[in-house]
Amino acid sequence: MLSLTQLIVVLDGTIVNIALPQAQVSLGLSDTERQWVITAYALAFGALLLLGGRIADYWGRKRTYLVGMVGFGLASVWGGFAQSGTDLIAARGVQGLFAALMAPAALALLTVTFPNGRDRNTAFAVFGSVAGAGAAVGLVLGGLLTEFADWRWCLWVNVPVVIVGLIAGIALLRESRAEGDNRYDVLGAITVVAGLGSLVYGFTLAENGWARADTIGFIAAGVGLLVLFVWIESRVAQPLLPLRVVTHRVRGGAFLLQAIAGSVMIGALLYLTFHLQIVLGFAPLLAGVATLPLTVAIAIVAPIATRLLSRFGPRPLMIGGPIVGAVGLALLSRITPGGSYLLEVLPGLVVLGIGMGMLFVPLQNVALSGVAPHDPGAASATANASMQIGGSVGLSIFTTVYASASGHAAAASPAALVDGYSAAFVAAAIGMALAAVIAFALIRGPKEDLLPTGDRAPIHAA
Structure with missing residues (x-):
């Protein structure tokens, strides 16, 4: 159930990508407004996550989770009925606000439910894999809904998931919160x-x-x-953010890796969908399905990486994953205007998925390793904020790189568009190579020190 929450939070960062051309025509959006449909969600989400994490710690993680679910569902309904660009952008911002309550509460609940051991590794492997695959799942689902229903269903689809989450959360979750004098x-x-x-x-x-x-x-x-x-x-x-959460060398490295991973999954995938639809001429559903190999590769690699994590620890995966991901992005940068999906896109997607699967399995586990009982909400908020802010900043950087390489033309030729997309993929590959260097430098120590042990102090449960 908590992993399902993470799925819709991550999924909503990309589900509108494929729907954007249809939504732009329907609402008369400018190109700037079109980008803000994505940016408003990531900006509100990332900027408010730290506050949301502290509210979860102090007010109660179950209570915060449930309120976040309700607000997220209502904002999704509002966005689906939007009659203008302002309406849609505002609704996406409110979605991000309530996601900033829901996401850290869910991750904190997972942290206190599985404090250590094999069960924790498995739980975080599932959670991390869902987070990694959510962006790609959003593209597939967005294509399906856009082609056979309407772009508005890319927002309304959250409602049944919210209802299931509320029912399960009320029935199954136990309240927990930080002890002591809790002042905001x-x-x-x-x-x-x-x-x-x-x-x-x-x-x-x-x-x-x-x-x-x-x-x-x-x-x-x-x-x-x-x-x-x-x-x-x-x-x-x-x-709001105890500096001990981020100044810890290993956790700080994990947060940086999450920022770079977010930039790739949110920013680079947007330009892949543009290439598939605008240059290769794929229909929305086909464009979404065409990204599915990324999700499949992550799903196949995740259980293998989980076993390797228990045996070798997180360091090899957190160094090797970004290297493999960089190779996948380098392969994607070789696209051409008249190229074949099977020869130019598919290999890069599969290799990128393998790399991301290797990285996502240990990433959040390490990011929350050794967190004090008072801080799991703040730490989980920082982990999520790193990905969202990384995605926002990455998207803006990739957009700048794309615009420069394509010549800033409003109606660029396919060759100019491909030059822009290719440049964005190269920039993303450089980012992933930097992530490998960060992991090599900061993710150090015996695996017993990098993964949680059984010495966690008890956390108050209400």
């Missing part, structure tokens, strides 16, 4: 939300030029606010 860090919440929002918005503006005053201003303001946030967190008694 209001100033920290304001600065981190404003900082992340400004940073992501600045990177979005970079599509129109990195040297523009507004681009530089928003990025600089975002960095400054995040520096202020770190200063605040080092001085308040009850920080």
Whole structure:
């Protein structure tokens, strides 16, 4: 059930990708509004996750999870009935807000339910695999709904999942929360939300030029606010993000890896769907199905990686996975305007899926390893925020790279489009290679130190 929650949270980051052309015509969206349909969700989600994690820790993880589910379902209904671009973008932002409550609560519940041992490894392998496959599943489902129903069903499809989650959550979950004096860090919440929002918005503006005053201003303001946030967190008694969560070398490395993985799964896959539909002429459903080998590869690799994780620890997987993923993206960069899907797209997708499967299985386990009983909500929020903010920033960077390589033409030729898509894949491959270097440098130590042991203190259950 908790993994199903993670599925819809990740899935909603990509399910509208294939529906965007139809939604753009239906609502008369500009190209800028079209991008914000994706960015609004990731921005609200990523910027509010830390606050959502603390609310889950302090107010109660089950209660926060259920409220998040209800709000997410209502926002999905609103988005499905949108009559303008403003409506749709606002609804996507509200979806992200409630996802920021739901996601860290679900991951924190998983953490306290499986504190250590083989069961924890298995639980996190399932959770991580679902997170990894969710983006690709969203593309398939989005294509199916867009072609045979309507793009609006890409939002309404969340409603039955929310109903199942609510029923199961009420019946099966036990309440838990952090003990002690739990006060909210209001100033920290304001600065981190404003900082992340400004940073992501600045990177979005970079599509129109990195040297523009507004681009530089928003990025600089975002960095400054995040520096202020770190200063605040080092001085308040009850920080929104205890610095011990991110300054731990191994966890910090895992958060960086999640950011890069998010940029690939959210940003790079968007340009793959554009190539399939615009250049190769695939219908929405066929374009979605064409991404399915990525999901299948992740699903096949996950159980194998789980066994390897227990035997060798996470370090080999977290170094090897990004290397394999980079090779897959390099293969995708070889696309041509008149090329074959079977020869130019499929091999890269399969190799990318193998690499992502190797990476996702240990990633969240390591990101939450050794977290103090007071902090699982904050740590899980940081893990999710890393992926969403990474996806937002990655999408803006890939968009800038694409626009530069394709010549910024509004109606570019297929050759120019392919040049842009290929450049975006190369940028993503460089990011994955950097992830391997980060893993090599930071994910160090015996496997017993990298994975949880049985020394976790008890967590209050209500």
